[in-house]
Amino acid sequence: MGKLEGKVAVITGGTSGMALASAKLFVEEGAYVFVTGRKQEQIDEAVKLIGRNVTGVQGDAANLEDLDRLFEIVKREKGRIDILFASAGIGEALPLGQITEQHFDKTFNLNVRGTLFTVQKALPLFNEGGSILMTGSNAAAKGFPGFGVYAASKLALRSFARTWLNELKERKIRVNLLVPGAIATPMQESVLTPEARQYFESLIPRGTMGQSEEVATVALFLASNDSSFVNGQELFVDGGMTAI
Amino acid sequence: MGKLEGKVAVITGGSSGLALETAKRFVAEGAYVFITGRRQEALDEAVKQIGRNVTGVRGDASNLDDLDRLFDTVKGEKGRIDVLFASAGKGEAAVLGEITEEHFDKEFGLIVRGTLFTAQKALPLINDGGSIIMTGSVASVKGFPGFGVYAASKAALRSFARTWLNELKGRNIRVNVLSPGQVDTPDSQRLDEATRKMFEALVPRGKMGRPEEIAAAALFLASDEASYVNGLDFAVDGGFSAI
């Protein structure tokens, strides 16, 4: 018997990388999942890869109308949500001095505003005892040059988690942050220069980046009842990079 | 197939409370466990409750000879260790102004010194890829009056985790601290009603944790599910320390 038998999960930005690996694992553990992303071909590919008990919904997690459409579809197809994994996020680099309004607005619009409204719009469908997880970043606990705006946007999510778990306690909804370190997702693989890769690897005690599947098992833990007394946490999945 | 199939775990202070519950869960997931405690009767009772795949070894985790005996037994019976859960600890209260040498030495002698030598003596037996978990406490990130020495002793464990994970990286041994919040164990059942109510009021859900909920988190840290989780001070406290 799976750990998420009969549960309904919504995963934004779930057509690639660690959120896709999580969607796959959630389905293996008995859940029905909705995954979102902006590019239709990637949605189709993800749906095919997951194979069953999945609906792909095209949409931009920074766009409130798209979010309305997403939750209307969830409502129509399943009527309720047990797990929300708000993972859509972008991390672009610009050092202080070169930060543009556009860079700031784009980052905060998706990572902070988009995540906030994803959660708020999901709320009416949420079952008592549900689990909300958001994807932070260990950049928020570090000072990687160029990632000031990104890091601040991710740390705002930790603050949300703290307020919301308190506001949602009567409904027994838990809110946690999953905080990846350097993970070898397709996105990372495509942008990392060999030098940047070497630099990140030198920061990781075991010397190799995390795999999407190693994040998915942590997402499963936070989504399932195994974490019933875990709330408001930032769970770092970074191989120890932040601790040392 | 269990998550700890064929693994060997050593759990100090495992004859009661959250560590006993963890021992039960580990065995249910396929592990063989060694548990320790000072009182033989409690140990016998715990071994009976766990039922199979368990050895009880009497000993004080602050006593280095006892620790040598423990790991000799483990070596003789199983030869190796995959999971070390150093959980022996006890929180006693004394406010600044009334702290005695004895209080300090007892708390640091068990929680810091005892945990350190538990890990160091286990090390030669720990398999590459193993997992070390120490029991901290959310008290270490709070300021509960009277618990200054206890909280500081637990905070030291988080610091150990950071150094050791780096020193042990060549062997792929992960080191994490599991920091429970208020958990309903025999120890906390000794609290008077008013203190208990006060603690419960601090937990968002209004109810203490159950030992089973700590065991589930310990299993997570012990298993491959947490293969990229390292150096955490992982609070399992129902959100108490976050708000």
Ligand SMILES: NC(=O)c1ccc[n+]([C@@H]2O[C@H](COP(=O)([O-])OP(=O)(O)OC[C@H]3O[C@@H](n4cnc5c(N)ncnc54)[C@H](OP(=O)(O)O)[C@@H]3O)[C@@H](O)[C@H]2O)c1
């Ligand atoms: N990889 C790392 O090392 C790392 C480290 C720390 C934190 N993170 C965080 O982890 C999350 C996932 O990262 P990843 O590396 O797995 O990324 P990825 O492989 O690039 O996947 C990103 C996913 O999000 C979707 N997405 C992007 N923008 C979106 C938007 N505006 N609305 C809806 N969906 C959107 C993408 O699909 P479309 O492009 O089709 O929309 C894709 O499905 C992000 O929040 C990221 O900040 C990553």
Ligand SMILES: NC(=O)c1ccc[n+]([C@@H]2O[C@H](COP(=O)([O-])OP(=O)(O)OC[C@H]3O[C@@H](n4cnc5c(N)ncnc54)[C@H](OP(=O)(O)O)[C@@H]3O)[C@@H](O)[C@H]2O)c1
């Ligand atoms: N319960 C909570 O709310 C809570 C919260 C935060 C942290 N913790 C920590 O969690 C751990 C377990 O707590 P618990 O509440 O489960 O305690 P418990 O029910 O009182 O059990 C403590 C166990 O440790 C053993 N023990 C105590 N001193 C020992 C020593 N010197 N050497 C070897 N074994 C020893 C006890 O057996 P003997 O007495 O026979 O030795 C018993 O098996 C402790 O480290 C505690 O500080 C508990």
